Amino acid sequence: SESMVIELEPDTGGQNAGAYIDDDLEQIVRAGCCDVKFYPANFVGLSKWTAEAKANAALHKVTEWWDMMPGDRMFDRVATLVLQCVPVAVAYNWWSHAVTAIGLVKVDGRYGLLCRNSWG
Secondary structure: OOOOOOOOOOOOOOOOOOOOHHHHHEEEEEEEOOOOOOOOOOOOOOOOOOOOHHHHHOOOOOOOOOOOOOOHHHHHHHHHHOOOOOOOOEEEEOOOOOEEEEEEEEEOEEEEEEOOOOOH
């Protein structure tokens, strides 16, 4: 959702640094995701990680997930989930970056993933 942002307080100490998907998931399970009203998207630092932001984040915790191991038909499995409006964390080793797959796109007759990125 565009109204949510993940605050990776224990992962990066509020610094503009990457974290592993497992670390991010642990944070979302434990603390949740707060609305950008409390913690602006792409804000760097912990000054806005207030009691109100933490309380709002606690309302938006991940309670269920699946760990998909790489293998045959991976794209088909991810596509099936995003078509059911289930966001999927995907990591690209060539980019050294993880993003959230939220939909499918068709370009030049081939399908790809539409992704949201914490960079904006």
